[in-house]
Every structure is written in C-alpha cells, then in structure tokens.
Amino acid sequence: xxxxxxxxTTETPEEGYELAVKLSRVAVKMTQPDAAIREKLRPEYAESxxxxxASSQIVATHFxxxxxxxxxxxxxx
Amino acid sequence: xxxxxxxxTTETPEEGYELAVKLSRVAVKMTQPDAAIREKLRPEYAESxxxxxASSQIVATHFxxxxxxxxxxxxxx
Amino acid sequence: xxxxxxxxTTETPEEGYELAVKLSRVAVKMTQPDAAIREKLRPEYAESxxxxxASSQIVATHFxxxxxxxxxxxxxx
Amino acid sequence: xxxxxxxxTTETPEEGYELAVKLSRVAVKMTQPDAAIREKLRPEYAESxxxxxASSQIVATHFxxxxxxxxxxxxxx
Amino acid sequence: xxxxxxxxTTETPEEGYELAVKLSRVAVKMTQPDAAIREKLRPEYAESxxxxxASSQIVATHFxxxxxxxxxxxxxx
Amino acid sequence: xxxxxxxxTTETPEEGYELAVKLSRVAVKMTQPDAAIREKLRPEYAESxxxxxASSQIVATHFxxxxxxxxxxxxxx
Numbered sequence: 001x002x003x004x005x006x007x008x009t010t011e012t013p014e015e016g017y018e019l020a021v022k023l024s025r026v027a028v029k030m031t032q033p034d035a036a037i038r039e040k041l042r043p044e045y046a047e048s049x050x051x052x053x054a055s056s057q058i059v060a061t062h063f064x065x066x067x068x069x070x071x072x073x074x075x076x077x
Numbered sequence: 078x079x080x081x082x083x084x085x086t087t088e089t090p091e092e093g094y095e096l097a098v099k100l101s102r103v104a105v106k107m108t109q110p111d112a113a114i115r116e117k118l119r120p121e122y123a124e125s126x127x128x129x130x131a132s133s134q135i136v137a138t139h140f141x142x143x144x145x146x147x148x149x150x151x152x153x154x
Numbered sequence: 155x156x157x158x159x160x161x162x163t164t165e166t167p168e169e170g171y172e173l174a175v176k177l178s179r180v181a182v183k184m185t186q187p188d189a190a191i192r193e194k195l196r197p198e199y200a201e202s203x204x205x206x207x208a209s210s211q212i213v214a215t216h217f218x219x220x221x222x223x224x225x226x227x228x229x230x231x
Numbered sequence: 232x233x234x235x236x237x238x239x240t241t242e243t244p245e246e247g248y249e250l251a252v253k254l255s256r257v258a259v260k261m262t263q264p265d266a267a268i269r270e271k272l273r274p275e276y277a278e279s280x281x282x283x284x285a286s287s288q289i290v291a292t293h294f295x296x297x298x299x300x301x302x303x304x305x306x307x308x
Numbered sequence: 309x310x311x312x313x314x315x316x317t318t319e320t321p322e323e324g325y326e327l328a329v330k331l332s333r334v335a336v337k338m339t340q341p342d343a344a345i346r347e348k349l350r351p352e353y354a355e356s357x358x359x360x361x362a363s364s365q366i367v368a369t370h371f372x373x374x375x376x377x378x379x380x381x382x383x384x385x
Numbered sequence: 386x387x388x389x390x391x392x393x394t395t396e397t398p399e400e401g402y403e404l405a406v407k408l409s410r411v412a413v414k415m416t417q418p419d420a421a422i423r424e425k426l427r428p429e430y431a432e433s434x435x436x437x438x439a440s441s442q443i444v445a446t447h448f449x450x451x452x453x454x455x456x457x458x459x460x461x462x
Contacts, residue, residue, distance in 0.1 A: 005091040008149050014390040017408070021415050023094070023140065027133035030098050032124075041126045047417075049426045053439045054130045056412035060446035061137035063408065069149035072393050072454035082168040085226050100171070100217065104210035107175050109201075118203045131207045138214035146226035159245040162303050177248070177294065181287035184252050186278075195280045208284045215291035223303035236322040239380050254325070254371065258364035261329050263355075272357045285361045292368035300380035313399040316457050331402070331448065335441035338406050340432075349434045362438045369445035377457035 008069035016070055020062035024055060085146035093147055097139035101132060162223035170224055174216035178209060239300035247301055251293035255286060316377035324378055328370035332363060393454035401455055405447035409440060 004026065010016040032038050067073075081103065087093040109115050144150070158180065164170040186192050221227070235257065241247040263269050298304070312334065318324040340346050375381070389411065395401040417423055452458070 003089065003091045005089070005094060008090055008144065009151065012388065012390070013393055014388045017390060017411065021412065024133060024137065026094065027098065027136040028129045030136075031129050031132045037124055041124065041129070047422055047426065048126075049436060050439075051126060051130060052413045052416050052426070053436060053443065054127075054134070055416045056409060056443050057439070057446065058130065058133050058137050059412040059415075060409065060443050060450075061134065061141065064446065064450045065137075065141045065144050065149075067393065067450050067454060069144060069151070072450075074394065074454070080166065080168045082166070082171060085167055085221065086228065101210060101214065103171065104175065104213040105206050107213075108206050108209045114201055118201065118206070125203075128203060128207060131204075131211070135207065135210050135214050138211065138218065142214075142218045142221050142226075146221060146228070157243065157245045159243070159248060162244055162298065163305065178287060178291065180248065181252065181290040182283045184290075185283050185286045191278055195278065195283070202280075205280055205284060208281075208288070212284065212287050212291050215288065215295065219291075219295045219298050219303075223298060223305070234320065234322045236320070236325060239321055239375065240382065255364060255368065257325065258329065258367040259360045261367075262360050262363045268355055272355065272360070279357075282357055282361060285358075285365070289361065289364050289368050292365065292372065296368075296372045296375050296380075300375060300382070311397065311399045313397070313402060316398055316452065317459065332441060332445065334402065335406065335444040336437050338444075339437050339440045345432055349432065349437070359434060359438060362435075362442070366438065366441050366445050369442065369449065373445075373449045373452050373457075377452060377459070 008066055010066065010070060010073075013067070013070075013073045016066045016073065017059075017063055020059050020066050023062040023066070024058040027058075085143055087143065087147060087150075090144070090147075090150045093143040093150065094136075094140055097136050097143050100139040100143070101135040104135075162220055164220065164224060164227075167221070167224075167227045170220040170227065171213075171217055174213050174220050177216040177220070178212040181212075239297055241297065241301060241304075244298070244301075244304045247297045247304065248290075248294055251290050251297050254293040254297070255289040258289075316374055318374065318378060318381075321375070321378075321381045324374045324381065325367075325371055328367050328374050331370040331374070332366040335366075393451055395451065395455060395458075398452070398455075398458045401451045401458065402444075402448055405444050405451050408447040408451070409443040412443075 005023075008019070010019055028038065032041075082100075085096070087096055105115065109118075159177075162173070164173055182192065186195075236254075239250070241250055259269065263272075313331075316327070318327055336346065340349075390408075393404070395404055413423065417426075
C-alpha cells in the first residue's frame with residue numbers, strides 16, 4: 001500500500017526541509033479537498049507576501065519535527 | 078466507554094498526520110459547540126486561503142506532538 | 155486550599171485535551187478580569203472563524219505541554 | 232540584588248501559570264518602556280478579543296517553558 | 309573576534325530573558341538592514357499593541373530556547 | 386553534489402542564528418519560485434513592520450531547531 005508519508009527519516013537536512021514543505025502542503029489539501037477551489041485561491045495566495053510568510057512559519061514548525069526525528073542529522077556534517 | 082481520542086499512538090506517520098488534523102478540528106467544536114453557527118461560518122472559512130493556512134499551522138503543532146508521542150515512528154522506515 | 159490547576163496529569167488523552175482547552179481559557183480571564191467586558195466581546199468572538207482558529211492554535215500549544223507532562227499516555231493505548 | 236525573575240521553579244502548576252502570565256507581560260514593557268504610551272494603548276487592547284487571544288498564545292508558549300522547567304510538577308498530583 | 313552572540317548561557321533567568329529580547333531584535337535588523345527605514349517604521353510599531361504583542365510572542369519563543377540551553381537555571385533558585 | 390543545507394551544525398551561536406535566517410528565507414523561495422514575483426513583493430514586505438515581525442517569528446522557530454541540533458553550543462562559552 002502506497003502512502004504519501006512512509007517515514008520522517010531522510011538522508012540529509014536538505015531532504016528533511018523538502019519533507020517539511022510537503023507536510024505543510026498536505027494540510028491545505030485536507031482542509032479544502034476541492035482542487036477547483038484551491039486553484040481559484042492560489043493566485044491570491046502566491047502573490048501575497050503575508051501568505052508566503054505564514055507558509056514559511058508552517059514549514060519551520062514541521063522542519064523542527066523532522067529535524068528531531070532525524071536526530072538533527074548530526075552524523076551528516 | 079467510547080472516546081474520540083483513545084491514544085496518541087498510531088501505526089504510521091500518515092495515520093499520525095490524520096490524527097493531527099482531527100485534533101485540530103476538535104478545538105473548533107469545543108469553542109463553538111453550536112453546529113449551526115459553525116456551518117454558517119464554514120463557507121467563508123473554506124474559501125479563504127488565510128484560514129487554510131492558519132489551520133495548517135495548527136495541524137503542524139499537533140503533528141509535532143503526535144510525532145513525539147510515537148518516537149517519530151523511527152522503526153517504520 | 156482549592157486550585158483550578160492541581161496537576162497536569164490526566165488519566166487519558168481526551169482528559170488531557172480538555173485540560174488544554176481549560177488552560178487556554180484561563181489566560182483570557184487573567185488578561186481581561188472584567189466578566190462584563192468579556193461577555194460583551196464573546197458574540198463577536200464565537201461567530202468569527204478567525205477567532206475560533208486562533209483559539210485552536212492556543213489549545214494545540216497547551217496540548218503539547220499536557221501531552222509531554224503525561225509521557226504521551228503511552229501505556230493507555 | 233532584587234530581580235523580577237529569580238527562578239522558573241514554582242511550587243504548583245497554578246503558580247507556574249501565573250509566572251507564565253508575568254513573563255508575557257514583561258516583553259510588552261521592554262518593547263515599549265514608556266508607561267504613558269502603554270496606558271494609552273491598553274483600552275484598545277483590553278476590549279479586543281483578538282488581542283486577548285494573542286496574549287493567550289504568548290502565555291501558552293511561556294507556560295510550556297515553565298512546565299518543562301518544573302518537570303511538569305509530576306510529584307504534585 | 310567580537311560577536312553579538314558568544315553564548316546562550318546566562319547567569320540568571322532574568323539575564324536569559326534579556327538575551328531572548330536581544331535575539332528577537334536581531335532578526336528585524338537582518339531582514340531590513342537599512343536603519344533609516346527601520347527608524348521610519350518604529351513609531352507605527354511602538355504605538356501599536358498588535359506589534360507589541362507580536363514581539364512578545366517572538367521573545368517567548370526565544371526564551372524557550374535560552375531556558376532550555378541553561379537547563380532552566382534549576383540550580384539558581 | 387552541492388546542497389544549500391549540508392548540516393545543522395555550526396561553530397558558534399551567531400553562525401547558528403545566521404543559519405536560522407537562511408532557513409527562513411528558503412521557504413519563501415519554495416512557495417513562490419518565480420523570482421520576478423518575489424521581487425515585486427519585496428518592497429511592500431521590507432517596509433512593513435508586520436512583515437518584519439512575522440519574519441522574526443520564523444527565525445525564532447528555526448533558531449530553536451538549530452540550537453537544539455548544536456546542543457546549545459554549551460562548550461562554546
């Protein structure tokens with residue numbers, strides 16, 4: 001069975017950051033499952049710095065979780 | 078006795094994310110128990126990207142809790 | 155001597171969530187101790203999805219604290 | 232030498248919550264040291280549910296810190 | 309070589325709080341390095357309770373970090 | 386293979402803070418990959434204290450992660 005989130009473990013911090021971005025986007029889809037409405041809202045969103053900043057805060061929260069899950073990739077450096 | 082929240086433990090990260098979404102929704106119900114008012118507010122909410130983003134932040138906060146509760150599903154990967 | 159917050163320990167996750175809701179409400183009372191003013195503000199609040207969402211974020215923050223205090227109720231499941 | 236914050240340790244969770252409220256208020260004073268301006272702003276603030284909710288979020292963040300500092304008062308219950 | 313942030317360790321909780329305030333201010337300077345623009349914005353900021361509250365939230369987030377870095381000053385009390 | 390985020394480990398707290406600023410900026414680029422649109426939005430952003438404060442909150446969240454990853458640089462002081 002496929003899943004969009006098989007694990008929080010990533011090879012590198014950069015992949016961990018990309019996973020945090022993905023985790024941020026999924027909540028929007030779950031709250032507004034209608035893709036047509038999401039598309040209608042997207043332009044307003046993508047050209048608003050407020051929205052960009054708010055999204056960055058969500059990414060930061062998820063990145064904290066993913067980083068902890070990976071022991072902060074301490075062996076990677 | 079049934080409960081809407083028997084445990085924070087989930088089998089997979091994906092189920093943990095779904096639990097985080099559920100935890101986010103319950104607070105709205107507890108703050109505004111009147112379903113009729115909630116329904117009246119929902120359209121405004123579902124078509125507002127600001128509201129979608131704010132909801133995503135709440136999901137992110139709960140997901141951090143659920144992920145910690147599950148030891149980040151480290152054995153799952 | 156009675157206290158509104160004798161402990162952060164709860165039997166179940168659900169009771170922990172209810173405690174998080176209670177912790178959220180107390181701050182409002184402490185910031186605005188005048189019950190008459192709070193009552194005047196409540197309608198505006200209860201019918202605003204923005205306010206509902208903001209409240210949910212506070213509940214999420216407190217739930218993280220209560221869940222950690224209870225070791226995430228890991229034996230409960 | 233006196234200090235407004237000698238310790239994060241409190242006897243009970245309730246005292247810990249009161250300390251969190253105090254920690255929230257100090258930042259406002261440090262950012263706007265002019266008491267006259269703060270007083271001018273206070274009415275607008277105290278009668279705005281948005282402001283009350285935002286304050287509650289700050290209290291929640293500080294309470295998480297104070298609770299961790301006290302090992303969640305696990306012996307208190 | 310001098311640095312504005314040699315350590316997160318402080319003698320007391322109060323000094324830790326002052327460090328949290330300092331950490332909050334640095335981000336503003338890094339995002340808007342032009343002092344003239346910052347000065348132009350400051351009046352609007354200092355007399356807005358919304359801005360004061362938002363700043364307090366940032367202080368709270370940094371204080372959580374500084375407190376953890378200092379083991380919550382548990383020996384201080 | 387180069388990466389923008391090879392590690393969360395930094396020599397000093399100050400470098401850790403700079404990494405937190407960098408982590409904050411990347412999310413904006415990932416959400417709005419079109420540099421022309423970002424440039425169009427930047428003036429509005431850089432001269433708004435609200436935006437500066439919101440950015441500072443994101444930096445604070447990332448700094449918490451970076452500080453934890455570095456064991457709070459406890460040997461540095």
